[in-house]
Structure formats: structure tokens, C-alpha cells
Amino acid sequence: MNLLILSxxxxxxxxxxxxxxxxAHCNKLLNLIEPHLKRCGAACVRTPAGLSPAACAxxxxxxxxxxxxxxxxxxxxxxxxHTQDQNSAAFQAVASGWGAYIFGSENxxxxxxxxxxxxxxxxxxxxxxxxxxxxxxxxxxxxRKTRAPAVIEQIIFHDNPLDALWLHKHLxxxxxxxxxALCEISGVEWVAPxxxxxxxxxxxxGTYQSFACARAAEKxxxxxxxxxxxxxxxxxxxx
Ligand SMILES: [Zn+2]
Numbered sequence: 001m002n003l004l005i006l007s008x009x010x011x012x013x014x015x016x017x018x019x020x021x022x023x024a025h026c027n028k029l030l031n032l033i034e035p036h037l038k039r040c041g042a043a044c045v046r047t048p049a050g051l052s053p054a055a056c057a058x059x060x061x062x063x064x065x066x067x068x069x070x071x072x073x074x075x076x077x078x079x080x081x082h083t084q085d086q087n088s089a090a091f092q093a094v095a096s097g098w099g100a101y102i103f104g105s106e107n108x109x110x111x112x113x114x115x116x117x118x119x120x121x122x123x124x125x126x127x128x129x130x131x132x133x134x135x136x137x138x139x140x141x142x143x144r145k146t147r148a149p150a151v152i153e154q155i156i157f158h159d160n161p162l163d164a165l166w167l168h169k170h171l172x173x174x175x176x177x178x179x180x181a182l183c184e185i186s187g188v189e190w191v192a193p194x195x196x197x198x199x200x201x202x203x204x205x206g207t208y209q210s211f212a213c214a215r216a217a218e219k220x221x222x223x224x225x226x227x228x229x230x231x232x233x234x235x236x237x238x239x
Pocket of ligand 1: 016017018019020021022025158164168
């Protein structure tokens with residue numbers, strides 16, 4: 001089972017045009033995202049409140065080690081939920097758009113981080129079809145030091161009053177949108193609220209090297225009242 005690490009916004013308090021802060025509205029979103037992930041059966045863990053970005057990376061790496069030891073072969077993904085600001089009076093109130101930072105430089109980037117960013121944008125653009133940018137960078141300790149593929153998502157510009165208003169008026173929709181993306185990232189099937197995931201079992205009766213033998217076995221089953229189907233695979237070893 002794969003693990004999602006949900007990292008809180010940890011920057012110094014940055015005011016949001018709606019009246020709260022980046023930390024506050026990102027936490028509200030994570031509070032809404034987590035129940036969706038749990039309903040879908042996606043394993044997730046949230047960074048404790050008040051950690052610095054370096055401490056978030058350290059927390060993530062401990063989770064990575066523990067999860068990998070317990071579930072060999074499982075993957076871990078680090079998702080940091082943020083919003084951004086233009087930090088310039090000249091641009092204030094006009095900047096709008098979505099962004100994601102992944103680890104890398106001009107010539108090299110984290111493929112896992114790129115995949116996470118693309119899945120997040122594929123979902124976000126259904127709600128918010130504005131400017132977008134994925135930026136590989138080595139400037140952030142949370143991307144540099146985490147062992148898991150990582151992304152810092154910047155959902156909106158919180159110093160743009162229109163962006164901030166949009167976020168605050170659509171928290172449940174945005175949370176569901178993020179949860180869908182995170183399920184896809186983690187390889188977990190999305191289960192809509194109110195819908196129950198079903199468990200299915202498939203019975204396999206045999207493996208044959210000739211189609212005629214497979215067909216004969218299928219016919220024998222059909223005669224006995226069991227529907228079957230033949231799957232063809234080219235492999236070097238018997239599965
Ligand atoms: Zn806000």
C-alpha cells in the first residue's frame with residue numbers, strides 16, 4: 001500500500017486577502033481532503049502543526065523509512081499544500097494562476113514530482129482554467145531533502161482578492177478535486193461520497209501455452225455453468 005504525506009503550509013504567517021492566512025486556509029483544505037482519502041482507502045499521514053520546512057522533510061523521511069520497512073515495494077508521495085502571493089504591491093490584486101514546484105534544475109528534474117504536478121493540474125484545471133506553471137527548483141529544502149517524490153502545490157494567489165474569494169467559497173469542491181488527484185497519484189480508486197467500494201475476487205483456473213488447450217478449458221467451464229475469458233500475455237516465465 002502506497003502512502004501519501006500531506007504537508008501543511010509552514011511559511012511565516014502570510015495574510016490572505018479574504019482575511020485569514022495561508023496556513024489557516026490550507027489547513028481547512030487538508031481537513032476536508034483527509035476524510036475523502038480515508039473513505040477511498042488511501043493511506044495518508046499529515047505533518048504535525050508548526051514544523052519548519054526542514055522539519056517537514058525530516059518527518060517525511062521518517063515516515064518513508066517506516067512505511068518502506070513495513071510494506072516493501074510500496075511508494076511514498078509527499079504533497080505540500082500551499083497558496084502563493086505576488087509579494088509586490090504593483091502586482092497585488094491582479095496575479096492569478098496555479099503553480100507547482102518540484103525538485104530539479106534547468107536540465108534535470110524529479111520525474112516523480114513532475115508526474116504528481118501534472119496530475120494535480122489535470123484536476124485543478126477542471127475548476128480553475130487559468131495560467132499554470134510547473135517549476136523545477138532546488139531552492140526549497142522541503143523538495144531537496146525529501147526522499148519521496150514531492151510537490152509543493154500553489155493553488156491560487158492569496159493576495160488577489162478574487163482568487164482568495166474563489167478559494168474560500170469553494171473549499172469543499174477544491175478539497176474533493178485534490179483528493180481525486182491524490183488518489184490517482186497514489187494508485188487508489190476514487191470512491192464518490194455515499195458510494196461504497198466493493199471487493200471483487202477473480203478465479204483463475206489454469207495457464208496454458210496453446211490457445212486450443214485454453215479454449216478447451218474455457219469450454220469445460222462453460223459447460224459446467226461458469227463464465228470465463230481467455231487472457232493472452234507474452235512472458236518469459238509462467239505467471
Ligand atoms: Zn484565506
